Amino acid sequence: MSQNPPNLRPDLAPRALIQDAPRDGQPTIGMVSLGCPKALVDSERILTRLRAEGYAISPDYAGADAVIVNTCGFLDSAKAESLEAIGEALRENGKVIVTGCLGAEPDYITGAHPKVMAVTGPHQYEQVLDAVHGAVPPAPDPFVDLLPASGIKLTPRHFSYLKISEGCNHKCKFCIIPDMRGRLVSRPAHAVIREAEKLVEAGVKELLVISQDTSAYGVDIKHAEARGHRAHITDLARDLGSLGAWVRLHYVYPYPHVRDLIPLMAEGLVLPYLDIPFQHAHPDTLKRMARPAAAAKTLDEIARWRADCPEIVLRSTFIVGYPGETEAEFQTLLDWLDEAQLDRVGCFQYENVAGARSNALPDHVAPEVKQDRWERFMEKAQVISEAKLAAKVGTVQEVIVDEVDEEGATCRTKADAPEIDGNLFIDEGFEQLQPGDIVKVEVDEASDYDLWGTLLEK
Secondary structure, three states: OOOOOOOOOOOOOOOOOOOOOOOOOOOEEEEEEOOOHHHHHHHHHHHHHHHHOOOEEEOOOOOOOEEEEEEOOOOHHHHHHHHHHHHHHHHHOOOEEEEEHHHHOHHHHHHHOOOOOEEOOOOOHHHHHHHHHHHOOOOOOOOOOOOOOOOOOOOOOOEEEEEOEEOOOOOOOOOOHHHHHOOOEEOOHHHHHHHHHHHHHOOOOEEEEEOOOHHHOOHHHOOOEEOOEEOOHHHHHHHHHOOOOEEEEOOOOOOHHHHHHHHHHHHOOOOOEEEOOOEOOOHHHHHHHOOOOOHHHHHHHHHHHHHHOOOOEEEEEEEEOOOOOOHHHHHHHHHHHHHHOOOEEEEEEOOOOOOOHHHHOOOOOOHHHHHHHHHHHHHHHHHHHHHHHHOOOOOEEEEEEEEEOOOOEEEEEOOOOOOOOOOEEEOOOOOOOOOOOEEEEEEEEEOOOOEEEEEEEO
16 A cells, blocks of 8 residues: 655646557557646547557557657646656657657657657547557457457546546646647537446446536537537536446636536535635736636635535645745735645646746746745645544545555545545455445544545445
């Protein structure tokens, strides 16, 4: 068992799990999937198409005829990691196809690695397939190459990311995601529901709804209704909640209509969990970020959400050291956090990203000041988390089992998303548990970010 680190970067997804044994002579493709859950879904779609064409999927470089590297371009540090992964794939395999967000900057990639075979941008599935066909021709066997109804998954069987839209209409100065992934494009609601139904039929117990801006779902298609399903986040959440799986909402901007989701949480249709990217609390900082600057109203909304659904858990991410951030502005953020008492908090230090408008802002914060503010922020967040988890000792929690080994079972409560939040550990009487089981546990002990408990029933 391992405890989750509390400060994972918000652009990182769980590690891809690849389990596929090739038949003799079958062409084999390796996949390195970097970046956020949205990129992981792209990787799943690419591999599903390749698997349907007769390719096997290799978990390592050595067993692959070519390697696809799905890159991240969220921060300069993420770009560096992507370049490092491309270089490693070239050294270990030699045939490398690059896709993903960093693929929107092909000259940047080929300048560092001129030997890559092809570079495609994010969600350019057809171009990736064309590049694979050129590098490794397919050799399908229709009697052997059967595809599961839910397609290829890179996450454990019991949970799955469900991407409902692509792109974003926001113009935050620190972010280049809209430049790489384009403006908001929502999937038809009936297509999302059909995919969710297939996943649940295949054994998925938890659906993690993701997009760049989940609250804006359906705005671009005027909340169109087709085949009995309306493309609006409230309607979609209600429809997903009817499928019998846990439904967890990520990347929810605090628009006024978000309050309509809270009754669904109180009813148990969706998990009482909101992942909301507040980013900061001082109005001047938010204005420089080109984000809504109504922190006081946000506190009122939080109080209202908690009144309507006392069990609600709030998660958010913040940036410290943004250009022009003064000590007074940072102190406002700390004071706001004291008042908001968020349950789960992630924080990262501002970084320049090539192409971001924030690069040109005056008064950039010194690295040592950013580090100091990050440490102070995380210290306060840790104190809040510790107190909130201590209050759960003695309570009964419904948990989902993620992993079982010889030491115990690693589980998550409804308050915890995979890998970015905490865990609940069971170290006695766990032997009959299996990943995906949903069981009740009495909480015995709490730390800063994790819980321990006793199994009450299987």
